[in-house]
Amino acid sequence: MPFDEKPILTILYQDEYIVAVDKPAGLFVHRSYMDKDEIYFALQLVRDQVGKYVYPLHRLDRPTSGVLLFGLNEEVARLMGQVFIDKKIQKTYIALSRGHLLGEGEIDHPLKEKLDKLGDKNVSPDKAPQEAVTYFESLLTASLPIQVGKFDSVRYSLMKLRPVTGRRHQIRRHLAHLRHPIIGDINYGDNKQNPFFIKHFGFKRLMLIAKKVEFIHPITKCQVIIEASFDQQWLQVFDELAWDPKTINSLTS
Structure with a gap:
């Protein structure tokens, strides 16, 4: 959904070489073929x-919020590009997923490349699946005693995820592969849980x-460490599920 007013982004970090902002959910990083109704990027x-x-320096899917990095000159952009290529950057994501996914482990599941209709028009659709690895850790679980579909309760897990590779939609596709899709994921999510979440919590978004x-x-x-805060919608979910934000911050830091 387009933004009604020009957003003012929170700057999380800035020096003479790099700036990091907190990208809100729903904002494109830059123009794409899907953005015909958008005026802000x-x-x-x-x-x-x-x-x-x-x-x-990298991209976040439109529905994903959080830390987004930019270089302030071409040379720094080149150097940071090599940091990403060499996998010398650690990215930590938090997701709310369907069901109780317990423990921790590695998701090693190759993914077919998701092609952009314009940017990837010359890439063969028959390209072999690419290596894709994500580490996951279950932080908290909760249930709501409300029947949805054939289940007599709604179950959620708060997940910490660290992608090793950077495939498109990797975290979303990997959690869907485990049958614990991210709440609000319209591409890989649950068509019963997502409508329930919108109705119960009163908003629609990808919980990533x-x-x-x-x-x-x-x-x-x-060493540079940059961290985004949970916004009010995340805090609303934590309150509803009786999760203490202080505990969550200690688990996610």
């Missing part, structure tokens, strides 16, 4: 807020946040 918003051209990124700064060589 993270790239332009960040450029306007910092007063100079910025270079996106890029919570934290950690890397060694390519210029200063110092």
